[in-house]
Amino acid sequence: MISIGIILPAAGSGIRFGGHLPKQYMLLGNKPVILYAVEISLSIDGVQSVVIPVSPTDTTLQALLKHNNIDDDRINIVTGGNTRRDSVANALMSSSIADVDVILVHDAVRPLASKRLFEQIINAAYREGAAIPCVEESDTTKIVSNDFVVDTINRSEIRRVQTPQGFRREVLVNAYNNAVRHSLTGTDDASLVEAAGHPVRCIPGEHANIKITTNSDLIYVESLLSK
Ligand code: CTP
Ligand code: MG
Numbered sequence: 745m746i747s748i749g750i751i752l753p754a755a756g757s758g759i760r761f762g763g764h765l766p767k768q769y770m771l772l773g774n775k776p777v778i779l780y781a782v783e784i785s786l787s788i789d790g791v792q793s794v795v796i797p798v799s800p801t802d803t804t805l806q807a808l809l810k811h812n813n814i815d816d817d818r819i820n821i822v823t824g825g826n827t828r829r830d831s832v833a834n835a836l837m838s839s840s841i842a843d844v845d846v847i848l849v850h851d852a853v854r855p856l857a858s859k860r861l862f863e864q865i866i867n868a869a870y871r872e873g874a875a876i877p878c879v880e881e882s883d884t885t886k887i888v889s890n891d892f893v894v895d896t897i898n899r900s901e902i903r904r905v906q907t908p909q910g911f912r913r914e915v916l917v918n919a920y921n922n923a924v925r926h927s928l929t930g931t932d933d934a935s936l937v938e939a940a941g942h943p944v945r946c947i948p949g950e951h952a953n954i955k956i957t958t959n960s961d962l963i964y965v966e967s968l969l970s971k
Contacts, residue, residue, distance in 0.1 A: 755824020
């Protein structure tokens with residue numbers, strides 16, 4: 745069986761979402777957003793560790809796991825960083841994932857990714873080193889500078905990218921080392937793997953697998969869940 749580590753970055757403060765409680769702790773249906781990602785992660789065959797970077801002052805996650813009777817020693821809470829990249833980099837140092845075959849990185853704020861998607865990403869990542877969920881874009885997409893259009897992108901070449909993103913462990917570790925060495929940031933993990941020169945396989949993503957960024961995303965996800 746493929747041995748797996750899952751990193752759930754949860755150290756953000758949700759500036760675009762606003763409010764006092766970080767969005768990963770908002771209630772969705774009857775449970776906090778982050779628990780959807782935690783529960784599905786623990787349910788995947790071969791998962792040895794679920795590493796969750798949270799902000800240094802965060803005591804919410806610990807309390808919430810206890811309150812919801814989630815007591816699984818595969819959960820490892822670590823300290824996150826100022827950027828998502830730093831949070832993932834800290835999580836990568838956890839000894840609990842030092843010997844896994846594949847590492848998945850999945851946003852704590854994407855509650856509706858399916859188990860099937862996790863499994864497809866794991867298999868493709870194991871086979872090819874790096875795999876990410878991609879969906880086609882339906883809007884026309886343009887490059888804009890100072891509020892003027894510079895160019896129109898050929899829509900058939902565009903994909904919106906989701907998580908979970910999966911990598912053979914050494915591919916991700918090399919990419920992060922390379923990123924730190926060259927001060928590269930990126931809004932996802934695959935971009936660092938690309939920068940390190942490794943090919944990244946696209947797997948069909950899921951339209952329901954949205955990232956909760958603003959309050960309207962939470963309302964939309966609630967409506968999907970109640971269906
Ligand atoms: N994240 C993290 N560490 C950071 C920043 C983000 O672990 N320093 C996590 C978030 O908690 C979230 C995921 O990365 O689960 C995706 O990030 P995003 O949607 O941008 O969340 P926030 O950074 O919290 O939101 P915002 O950018 O609006 O402040
Ligand atoms: Mg952010």
